[in-house]
Amino acid sequence: MTSPGTSETTGRAGTGHRHARGRPDPAPLFAVSGVTVRFGGLTALDDVSLAVRPHEVHGVIGPNGAGKTTLFNVCCGFVRPDAGTISRHGTPLTDLRPHRLAGMGVARTLQGLGLFRGLTVTENVMVGADRFRRSGFVSALLALPRSAADERALRERAWRAMSDAGVAEFAGRYPGSLPYAVQKRVALARALAADPELLLLDEPASGLGHDEISELGAFVRGLAERMSIVLVDHHMDLVMSVCDRITVLDFGRVVAAGAPEEVRDDPAVVDAYLGEEAHRGGSDGNDGNDGNDG
Amino acid sequence: MPDSVTAAARRLLPSSVLGRNLLGVLAGLLVVVVVLELTGPFRNSQFATMSYYAIAAVGLTVLTGLNGQISLGHGALMAVGAYTTGLLLETGAVPFPVAMLAAAAVTALAGVVVGAAAARLHGPYLAGATLALAVGVPGLAIYFDGVFGGEQGLRVSSPRPPDWLADAVYFVTAGDLTSARYLAYIGWITLLAVLLLLANLTASRYGRIWRAVRDDEVAAELAGVRLGRMRVLAFVVSAACAGLGGAVLAMVVRLAAPSGFTIVLSLSLLTAVVVGGLGSLTGALLGSALLVFLPPAVTGLGTDLGLTGTQAAELAPLVYGVVLVVVMLVAPGGVLGAVHRLRHAWTRRRQGARDVGAVGSSKQGG
Numbered sequence: 001m002t003s004p005g006t007s008e009t010t011g012r013a014g015t016g017h018r019h020a021r022g023r024p025d026p027a028p029l030f031a032v033s034g035v036t037v038r039f040g041g042l043t044a045l046d047d048v049s050l051a052v053r054p055h056e057v058h059g060v061i062g063p064n065g066a067g068k069t070t071l072f073n074v075c076c077g078f079v080r081p082d083a084g085t086i087s088r089h090g091t092p093l094t095d096l097r098p099h100r101l102a103g104m105g106v107a108r109t110l111q112g113l114g115l116f117r118g119l120t121v122t123e124n125v126m127v128g129a130d131r132f133r134r135s136g137f138v139s140a141l142l143a144l145p146r147s148a149a150d151e152r153a154l155r156e157r158a159w160r161a162m163s164d165a166g167v168a169e170f171a172g173r174y175p176g177s178l179p180y181a182v183q184k185r186v187a188l189a190r191a192l193a194a195d196p197e198l199l200l201l202d203e204p205a206s207g208l209g210h211d212e213i214s215e216l217g218a219f220v221r222g223l224a225e226r227m228s229i230v231l232v233d234h235h236m237d238l239v240m241s242v243c244d245r246i247t248v249l250d251f252g253r254v255v256a257a258g259a260p261e262e263v264r265d266d267p268a269v270v271d272a273y274l275g276e277e278a279h280r281g282g283s284d285g286n287d288g289n290d291g292n293d294g
Numbered sequence: 295m296p297d298s299v300t301a302a303a304r305r306l307l308p309s310s311v312l313g314r315n316l317l318g319v320l321a322g323l324l325v326v327v328v329v330l331e332l333t334g335p336f337r338n339s340q341f342a343t344m345s346y347y348a349i350a351a352v353g354l355t356v357l358t359g360l361n362g363q364i365s366l367g368h369g370a371l372m373a374v375g376a377y378t379t380g381l382l383l384e385t386g387a388v389p390f391p392v393a394m395l396a397a398a399a400v401t402a403l404a405g406v407v408v409g410a411a412a413a414r415l416h417g418p419y420l421a422g423a424t425l426a427l428a429v430g431v432p433g434l435a436i437y438f439d440g441v442f443g444g445e446q447g448l449r450v451s452s453p454r455p456p457d458w459l460a461d462a463v464y465f466v467t468a469g470d471l472t473s474a475r476y477l478a479y480i481g482w483i484t485l486l487a488v489l490l491l492l493a494n495l496t497a498s499r500y501g502r503i504w505r506a507v508r509d510d511e512v513a514a515e516l517a518g519v520r521l522g523r524m525r526v527l528a529f530v531v532s533a534a535c536a537g538l539g540g541a542v543l544a545m546v547v548r549l550a551a552p553s554g555f556t557i558v559l560s561l562s563l564l565t566a567v568v569v570g571g572l573g574s575l576t577g578a579l580l581g582s583a584l585l586v587f588l589p590p591a592v593t594g595l596g597t598d599l600g601l602t603g604t605q606a607a608e609l610a611p612l613v614y615g616v617v618l619v620v621v622m623l624v625a626p627g628g629v630l631g632a633v634h635r636l637r638h639a640w641t642r643r644r645q646g647a648r649d650v651g652a653v654g655s656s657k658q659g660g
């Protein structure tokens with residue numbers, strides 16, 4: 001991972017990128033403010049604030065156990081914060097529940113894959129598009145034309161998401177029979193099928209090779225034209241080249257926030273994260289790391 | 295050659311889910327009529343027995359196979375359906391199809407209650423809770439013996455074929471519409487209707503979401519699925535089927551008594567579903583057939599081999615148990631799973647022969 005050049009040049013060409021940076025300060029699409037989460041004696045998040053602007057790729061980085069996944073779990077309603085608020089388009093979300101998220105236009109990929117192994121790739125992605133269904137139980141029971149039309153529409157959406165993510169050729173396969181990198185893309189396609197305005201990606205590059213990561217970077221950049229993205233990953237090259245802004249967590253605290261260049265040179269970050277990386281003697285982050293998924 | 299034949303056959307099939315399922319059910323009906331007309335009262339009543347096992351088993355396979363919820367209490371749900379039918383038919387004011395629908399509705403209602411409790415439980419806890427149901431419900435029937443007839447149970451007056459129907463059947467087939475045959479028809483027509491509805495459901499969004507919830511609840515919830523609702527819904531659908539199965543049972547056996555709904559019934563249903571192939575409607579049918587036809591066949595074989603009557607009768611559960619264990623060991627996906635695997639391997643071998651070195655050849659996981 002010595003030359004971030006490829007994803008740098010391909011990635012930064014997107015118009016959404018310049019757009020997001022050029023804006024003075026657009027209203028945040030999604031904001032977390034003053035969030036604190038304690039698990040028993042452990043403070044996983046400590047007064048964390050973060051605002052995601054429209055069409056922005058917002059990076060969240062930090063060493064293992066820094067609280068990145070926990071932050072996502074708070075945003076998704078899996079973990080109730082002990083303090084702090086979460087708001088969307090400026091409106092506080094008081095009773096956030098995971099199942100309401102999709103309807104609000106928020107999609108997330110999990111740190112593990114979280115694919116449905118008994119469902120084909122198409123079916124997996126169709127579940128992601130489920131929020132667009134229109135017909136109910138009775139039409140499914142009687143296989144009424146509305147139900148069939150609904151299925152066609154979902155299949156169509158799934159197909160588009162699969163083509164976007166480049167997994168259309170595996171439509172009829174089961175996830176277990178596919179290479180890990182393809183499975184990751186299926187998980188991405190499933191999230192995209194929900195047509196979200198905010199996409200939360202938890203370590204999308206873990207377990208991928210160098211070329212696959214550059215590809216992913218360009219892809220995420222392209223997505224920013226359609227949605228906002230919060231990207232959690234350990235691959236610094238990816239995060240630095242793709243993100244408009246970065247928030248750095250360490251032991252649950254925000255130790256730095258700002259544009260990639262600012263963050264990169266911040267001594268606190270070097271201390272907390274890059275220092276640790278250098279200490280470990282590899283710049284590759286930790287591949288295939290499987291933490292808790294909430 | 296066979297390729298073009300199947301392709302042609304596929305082109306002839308209707309493309310809609312409903313069309314395909316209706317065609318399947320009509321074909322099934324044809325087979326049922328032929329088989330029931332060609333067999334005598336003894337076989338007829340065996341088929342009637344199979345029908346009520348199968349009605350409950352196809353419902354159970356949706357719950358356990360598709361949605362991943364185990365139930366050891368489906369025998370008790372059948373009891374709810376059977377007693378409801380018995381009580382309604384006793385009044386004499388209700389035609390039997392109405393009694394059956396009422397049985398399904400009452401059992402579905404029971405399913406809401408049980409399902410709501412079950413939706414919060416997992417694995418062994420769910421098994422324990424539904425086991426309690428299986429043990430408790432027959433006890434309830436004994437406790438309230440004023441209504442449910444205690445140990446003796448309720449005598450159920452099963453429907454007799456109306457004269458016009460018997461005449462019409464005689465006119466068409468030149469055979470008598472015996473009571474056994476009539477009951478077998480009722481059972482199988484109910485079964486085919488249930489199969490049609492369940493096949494529609496499993497091909498729809500609901501089947502997909504049930505399986506998604508079974509495979510990964512966090513991911514399903516993130517896609518907007520309300521886990522609890524979908525679990526309860528699966529339980530209700532499954533319970534309604536069990537209730538209908540119980541209704542048919544009551545009419546075929548002419549009795550609804552606690553001894554008919556022991557834990558053995560629940561376990562038999564579960565084994566039928568597992569042997570056939572969890573989650574498959576056809577598998578549940580196969581399993582039910584095995585449940586009904588294997589023991590007498592074994593007993594018959596035993597007596598042919600010179601065993602005494604009791605010895606031969608004791609052989610049946612033994613063989614059934616052995617078959618179960620062998621299936622579990624050799625084909626964990628059930629009979630149908632094994633068939634699918636063989637077919638898959640076969641088509642792949644042929645494909646491999648045609649284009650050697652195709653993409654992603656050998657790595658095919660579970």
Ligand SMILES: Nc1ncnc2c1ncn2[C@@H]1O[C@H](COP(=O)(O)OP(=O)(O)OP(=O)(O)O)[C@@H](O)[C@H]1O
Binds near residue numbers: 065069070071
């Ligand atoms: N449900 C939970 N119960 C108790 N502790 C938890 C729980 N979830 C997370 N934690 C703890 O909170 C801390 C933050 O964990 P989190 O998974 O958010 O880290 P992360 O930044 O995602 O790390 P990684 O890079 O390894 O994925 C860890 O110390 C973890 O052990």
Ligand SMILES: [Mg+2]
Binds near residue numbers: 070292
């Ligand atoms: Mg994590």
